[in-house]
Amino acid sequence: MKNNNIIEIKDLDCSYGNNIPVLENVNLTFNELESACIVGPNGGGKTTLLYLILGLLKPSRGSITVFGKPPTEAYGKIGYMPQYVQLDDQFPICVLEVVLMGRLEKNFWGRYSKEDHKIAMDVMKEMSIEHLAQRQFSELSGGQRQRVLIARALTCNPKLLLLDEPTANIDPGMQEQFYEILYKLNQRMSILTVSHDLGFVSDKMNSVICVNKTVQVHPTNKLDGNMIKDVYGYDVNLIRHDYRCDHNHEEEGCNHV
Amino acid sequence: MSNLYYALIVALLASIAFGVIGTFVVTRRISSIAGAIAHSVLGGIGAALYFGFHPMIGAIITAIIAALVIGFVKLYAKQREDTVIGAIWAIGMAIGLLFIANTTGDFQLEDYLFGNIHLISQNDIYVILILDIVIILPAILLFNNILGVCFDSHFSELRGVRVKFIYFMLLIMTALTIVLMVKIVGIIMVIAMLTLPAATAGQFTKRLWSMMLLSMLLSMVFTSTGLLLSDKIKMPGGPTIVIIAGLFYVGSLIYKKVKIKS
Numbered sequence: 001m002k003n004n005n006i007i008e009i010k011d012l013d014c015s016y017g018n019n020i021p022v023l024e025n026v027n028l029t030f031n032e033l034e035s036a037c038i039v040g041p042n043g044g045g046k047t048t049l050l051y052l053i054l055g056l057l058k059p060s061r062g063s064i065t066v067f068g069k070p071p072t073e074a075y076g077k078i079g080y081m082p083q084y085v086q087l088d089d090q091f092p093i094c095v096l097e098v099v100l101m102g103r104l105e106k107n108f109w110g111r112y113s114k115e116d117h118k119i120a121m122d123v124m125k126e127m128s129i130e131h132l133a134q135r136q137f138s139e140l141s142g143g144q145r146q147r148v149l150i151a152r153a154l155t156c157n158p159k160l161l162l163l164d165e166p167t168a169n170i171d172p173g174m175q176e177q178f179y180e181i182l183y184k185l186n187q188r189m190s191i192l193t194v195s196h197d198l199g200f201v202s203d204k205m206n207s208v209i210c211v212n213k214t215v216q217v218h219p220t221n222k223l224d225g226n227m228i229k230d231v232y233g234y235d236v237n238l239i240r241h242d243y244r245c246d247h248n249h250e251e252e253g254c255n256h257v
Numbered sequence: 258m259s260n261l262y263y264a265l266i267v268a269l270l271a272s273i274a275f276g277v278i279g280t281f282v283v284t285r286r287i288s289s290i291a292g293a294i295a296h297s298v299l300g301g302i303g304a305a306l307y308f309g310f311h312p313m314i315g316a317i318i319t320a321i322i323a324a325l326v327i328g329f330v331k332l333y334a335k336q337r338e339d340t341v342i343g344a345i346w347a348i349g350m351a352i353g354l355l356f357i358a359n360t361t362g363d364f365q366l367e368d369y370l371f372g373n374i375h376l377i378s379q380n381d382i383y384v385i386l387i388l389d390i391v392i393i394l395p396a397i398l399l400f401n402n403i404l405g406v407c408f409d410s411h412f413s414e415l416r417g418v419r420v421k422f423i424y425f426m427l428l429i430m431t432a433l434t435i436v437l438m439v440k441i442v443g444i445i446m447v448i449a450m451l452t453l454p455a456a457t458a459g460q461f462t463k464r465l466w467s468m469m470l471l472s473m474l475l476s477m478v479f480t481s482t483g484l485l486l487s488d489k490i491k492m493p494g495g496p497t498i499v500i501i502a503g504l505f506y507v508g509s510l511i512y513k514k515v516k517i518k519s
């Protein structure tokens with residue numbers, strides 16, 4: 001049987017120029033068709049971990065492989081969705097042009113073929129944004145932009161989808177809808193999201209990867225207040241919107257820590 | 258043929274490159290880098306006058322050196338980018354001024370600082386034609402890659418686009434473009450022609466290529482009306498062109514504001 005670990009991180013340290021490690025002694029495996037949410041305090045190393053997996057950063061110690069290869073060689077199988085707030089919101093570009101960007105493969109001139117256009121249209125249909133194709137990206141709402149960026153990531157035909165703070169600046173109704181989309185996609189690809197939003201580590205995700213200099217993995221259904229306190233180092237206000245009291249049929253409600 | 262005639266041809270030809278590159282400068286927000294390259298060009302012009310070779314060649318060489326230095330510092334040296342921009346801006350000018358102080362000849366420093374159409378000869382037209390092609394050809398051929406890098410360089414890198422190559426190419430194309438209009442509007446004001454037409458065009462267009470076409474057209478209108486008007490009222494050409502471009506830019510901002518309110 002083939003090993004179905006798609007991400008393997010062994011004894012990894014990562015630091016920037018000043019030699020103070022952002023991540024220390026990280027060991028992590030991530031399986032095919034698994035889904036996980038990376039959480040932790042700001043500055044704890046969430047984005048660093050994401051960039052390591054993407055190959056945009058190199059570890060200072062230890063090893064990382066994605067689909068059995070160094071991350072920079074695995075890019076063909078990875079779809080990446082950045083936070084849309086990182087993008088220039090005045091840039092003159094239409095939705096179709098953004099989505100097609102996922103087809104910018106290693107061909108030197110970067111021309112799009114008919115097939116590229118077909119793939120882009122199919123993915124936009126899947127995300128229900130085909131009617132927005134000619135609209136300017138900056139005119140769209142947060143929820144629409146988010147779907148455009150997922151569509152762009154999907155045109156790469158990824159086996160692993162990485163999302164950076166996908167629910168930031170999205171209203172709660174849209175967030176719910178968004179996790180439904182992720183759930184569907186998870187049937188055919190592995191999903192790793194970064195979130196600052198603990199309340200929405202939903203039951204749609206298999207596990208939670210807690211990052212604060214070190215990394216711990218917990219199954220979602222075992223996540224509780226003490227674990228959060230361990231990771232953040234202090235009490236946080238945690239509201240679990242999805243808490244289900246299966247035993248005594250109490251109303252769904254909030255579990256404050 | 259008169260200098261005004263040559264200047265008009267140079268301005269119209271240069272506008273093509275200014276439309277394309279100005280759009281990148283404005284959307285990629287590198288106008289301060291472009292400003293530093295423009296001012297450092299005086300170093301090359303000064304060296305050319307001192308050693309007795311053609312000022313255009315001196316300008317092209319220094320512009321490219323300045324672009325490469327800024328690019329390397331930004332990508333590799335982890336220094337504060339704006340400090341480096343300020344350093345290159347001032348050091349380039351200082352070198353130029355020292356060379357010029359030690360050169361005797363029938364030229365005026367102001368001609369290079371603020372532009373003078375009397376500097377323009379028929380040869381400039383050929384040089385500008387060649388530079389136009391060198392600048393515009395890669396921009397057309399690599400359009401999708403450049404669009405990707407300008408909009409989202411991380412994502413483009415993950416798709417296998419040579420982001421650093423494209424970035425350096427853009428900086429060098431910007432450097433060459435600056436040289437095209439130095440004789441008309443001068444090194445101090447050339448940044449206006451790189452930003453104002455594109456920024457004005459950006460108010461009315463929704464796609465990168467349409468922004469380029471409109472800013473090309475606007476640059477042609479601003480430079481030719483500026484040159485003709487300055488000839489009529491006996492005023493220097495460079496400032497006249499910049500004032501016209503500035504008025505249109507401010508006008509476009511006001512128009513946009515009023516339109517949104519109504």
